[in-house]
Amino acid sequence: MAVKVVMPKLGMAMKKGEVSVWNKKVGDPVEKGESIASINSEKIEMDIEAPESGTLLHIKVKEGEGVPPGTAICYIGENGEEVREKETPAPENEGKPQAEPENIPAPKAGQKRKHRVKISPVARKMAEKAGLKVDTLNGTGPGGRIVKADVIKAMKTEAEPQSSVQTAQPEGKPASAMRKVIADRMHKSLQNSAQLTLTMKADITELLKWQRQLADSAKKRSGVKLTVTHFVSRAAVLALKQHPELNSSYQEERIITYPYVHLGMAVSLENGLVVPVIRDAEKLSFLELADHISTSARRAREGNASGDDLRGSTFSITNLGGYGVEHFTPILNPPEAGILGVGASYETPAFKGDELVKSTILPLSLTFDHRVCDGAPAADFLKTVKTLLEEPAGLIL
Template sequence: MAVEIIMPKMGMGMEEGTVVEWLKQKGDSVKKGESVVSISSDKIEKELEAPEEGVLIDIEADVDDVVPIGQPLGYIGAPGEAVSSPAASAPAPEKKQEDQVVEVPEVASDPEPLKGEEPRLRVSPAARRLAKIKNVDLATVTGTGPMGRITKADVAAAQVKKAQQPAEAAKSAPTPVPVSSLSNGTAKKVTGMRKVISDRMFNSLQTTAQLTLQTTVDVTELIAFQKKAREAYQINDEVRLTITDFIAKAAINALLEHKAMNSIYEGDTITTFDTVHLGVAVALDEGLVVPVIKDADKKSLSAVSREIRKASKQARGSELNKLQLSGSTFTITSLGTYGVGFFTPVINPPEVGILGVGTISEQPVYVGDELKKRSLMPLSLTFDHRAVDGAPAAAFLATVKQNLEAPFKLVL
C-alpha cells in the first residue's frame, strides 16, 4: 500500500510549507531515509526523507506550491501501484479539516432538486488553489486522477481552454504586449524565504518612521589589537576574533549604556530591555537570516565570537530552528565584504534599531598636524523615530565609535 510523504510541522507557529525542489522524480526508486523533496517554512529549509523504500509513484504538490501541514506531498509505493483512494481504504481516525479532500457539489442541469445524495467532485489541494487563483469553476473541469479526482494539470488545461474562448467585449479592445514577451527572461514565483523577507521588509518600511545616521570610525588601532588577540587564540578553532566580533561587542556595551536603543515597538507600547539579545545578519544564497545571540551582554568577547561563528555555520547548513531566529532586541548587518561603504539598513521589526557596517578603507587622515594613513570604517545606524529621538540615537552611535577606537575596553 502506498505511503504518504507528509508536509511536517517544523515550528509551533507553522501552518503551511512551500515545496522548494523535488530531489526525486515520479517513477524514481527511493531508499528509506533517502532525501526526496526539499521544503521551506518561514526561514527554515529542510529535506524530507523517504518513510519507506519503493518508487515515487505520485507527486501531489509541484515546486513553489504552498501546502498545509499534514497534507500529502507525494506517495511512495510498489512499481506500477496506483494511489489508493480514501474511499477504498479502511476507516481511519478522523483527520483535521485541512487534511480532508475538498468536495464541491456538481452543478445540475435540471433546475429541480435531485433526489438522494448529490454527486460530488474530488479535488486535490493544489488543484483547488490553482482554480481559485485562475477563477476556474471546478464543476466544469473533468478530472483525470484516481477515481476521477481533479488534479492541478486538469485545472491548468481548463484555464487554457477558457482563455481560448474570445470574449465579445475584448474583440474591439487593443491587445497589450506583455513585458515578458519583449525580452528573454525567467519568471519565478516569490515563495519561501524570499517571500518572508519581502513581506517583512515591506511591512518595516510601511509601519515605522525610519531615519539613518552615519559616522566614520578610525579602526587602525582595532585592527592591530585584533591581530594580537588572534595570535593569542590561534590554537582555538572556535574563536577567531574577527572585526565583526569586536563590532558586536562594541554595540552590546553601547546598548547597555543607551537602553532606549535596546527596545521593541509593538502596537502602542515601547518595551525597553536590560538584557541584550543581539541579532547578527547572515547572508545566504537564497536570502538573509538573522540568528540571535541570547543574553549577549552576559558573555565575554571570546564567547560572543564563538556563538557568532557557530550560528553562521548553522545558518549556512540550514540547521537553525525558529527559536534561534527570534527574540532579538537589536541587529547588526554588514556589507563590508562587498565593498559597500555607507548604506541604509532596514529595521527588523519590532526592533527600533539596526547597525550597518561598511567596508574598511585606508585613507590619509590628519593626526594632530601630521598626515597619516589610517583605516576607516563607515557605520550606518537606522532607528525608528517613533521610539527614539535623533539625539539619543546619535549618542548611542558615538559610544559604539568610542568603543571601537579604544578596543582594549571591549575585553575588560
C-alpha cells in the first residue's frame, strides 16, 4: 500500500505550511531518508524526507501552495501502484511526515539513514539551474546548511577564468625607528591633550610685494632666499609675545608659560618628519630668524641635526602649502600647547574699498590644547598673526 506523506506542523501557532520546492517529480525513484521536498511556514524552513524507499506516485500539493498541517502532500509506493487516499492522520503523529500505520515496517537493527545534504529550497533551485552538485558546496548557514549566498559564491568561482598568475598579497615591513618615534609621539599627543583647531585666512598680497623687494638684499646679506614661511614664523614669534598662553604647556595639573620662544619648524624627510628648534627666536631679527630656519632645515635634510637641535620647542609651525593643501588639522608636538599650520596660498578677487582687485590669500590652521587656553584667546592669537601678515612692515622693522 502506498505511503502517505503529510505536511508537518512546524510550530504550535502554525495554521498552514507551504511547499517551497519539490526535489523529485512523479515517477522518480526515492530512497528512505532522502529529501523529496522543502516546506516552510513564515520564517521556519525544513526538508521533508521520504519515510520509505520506492517511487513518487502522486504529488497532491503544488509548489507555492499552502495547506494545513496533517494534509497529504504526496504518496510513495511501488512503481505503478494505485494510490488510495485516506485522510485520517492520527493526532499524536501530527507535525511529522506520516505513513499509514499498517505500511510502516519496523526499523531493522543497525540500519543507517542515507546521508542528505542540508540546503535551503532557494539554494537548491539555484544550484540545479547552474548545474552545481549540491554535495560539493560548502554550507555557511546554521548547522552547515547551504544557503543562497553559498551558491552565489560557487557560481562566481565557476565563472572566474583560471589564471596562472597569483593575486598579489599585501606586504608588511617593520616600521623604521623614526616612524616608531613619530607614531608614539603622535598617539600620545592625541591621548594626553584636548586638541582643537581654528582656521583663518590672511591676505598676503602686500607681503608678497615686500618679499620681492627684500629678496636681493636678503640674498646678498645672509645668503637666504626669503619665503612666505619666514614671514609667517616671524609673525608667530611676535604674536606669542603678545599671547603667551599659546607659548605654554600643561604638565602635572600646572600650566607652565615659557619666558622664551623656542620655535619648532617641521621638516619633511624621505622617511619621516623632524622638528628642528630655533632657540630664543624672540631675540632674533627678521633676517636672523630666516637664516636660522633655512640653516636648521638644511642640516636636518642632510642628516646632520643633533639630538639637542630637535628638542625643547615651545611652539611649532608646519607647512603643507607645497602639497596644495589649504586648511588642515596639525597635531600638537608634545608638550606644546600650540602648533600653526600653513596652507597653500591662492589668488582670488577681493574688494579694496570700492575697487575690485586680485588678492592672494594664505590659509592658516591653529591647533591648541584646550586644557591650557580657551577658544577666545587662541582666536586672538591667530588674529594677531593674520594682522601682522597683512601689515608686513611690522615684521621687518
